[in-house]
Amino acid sequence: MEDVSLPTVMQALSDPGRLTIVQELLQAERPLACNEVTLDVSKATLSHHFEVLRAAGLIDTNMEGTKCLSSIRTAELEAHFPGLLTLINGR
Amino acid sequence: MEDVSLPTVMQALSDPGRLTIVQELLQAERPLACNEVTLDVSKATLSHHFEVLRAAGLIDTNMEGTKCLSSIRTAELEAHFPGLLTLINGR
DNA sequence: AACATAATTCGATCATTGTCGAACTATACA
């Protein structure tokens, strides 16, 4: 996480679809599977978006059966990028 | 400014050079001319970066003789995108 | 008028990225 730069985080969130994913994960208050997210793209694209978010240190993922559950890395994000969660939440 | 979306702002700041520009403008506490910024790119590229920042509602620019002085739209940004300036400042 | 300074505009180029279908892997269930 320390090796993630702010521009990388910004880049990850500059895509409207990915921002939507992050906001839904934040609101859900529980880990969500990829297909539980309301985003009308192909499975390949969805998988790509989750990979980008993961690489940017924004989400955490662990496989649970055939599903992979993702959640926001809230604590680490607030520590390394103060203001980010406030910005994403819009308040 | 109301018509600027968060992804657009993120996109503008996802470039390391542009983030540097914004951070220097914030630190300067006074409007800076394009060439006062420490960024080793051509004049054309520099002009492009300032245009992107302007379109994203991040900076304000007014011509002063042959120079064009830019500054961060601090108040509006904090109002529309709470957390953004904290994030950029790193604290 | 002539020259210098500051920035913009115009094409062009090259790299990055968002998107998809199709094939593949892995787990769960009948």
Next chain:
DNA sequence: TGTATAGTTCGACAATGATCGAATTATGTT
């Protein structure tokens, strides 16, 4: 064993974006 479900991986393609040199505009200075 076969089938369904959930994601990943692999090209490929189209769109976007960062970069530059050169030409242009506009202001200031001598």
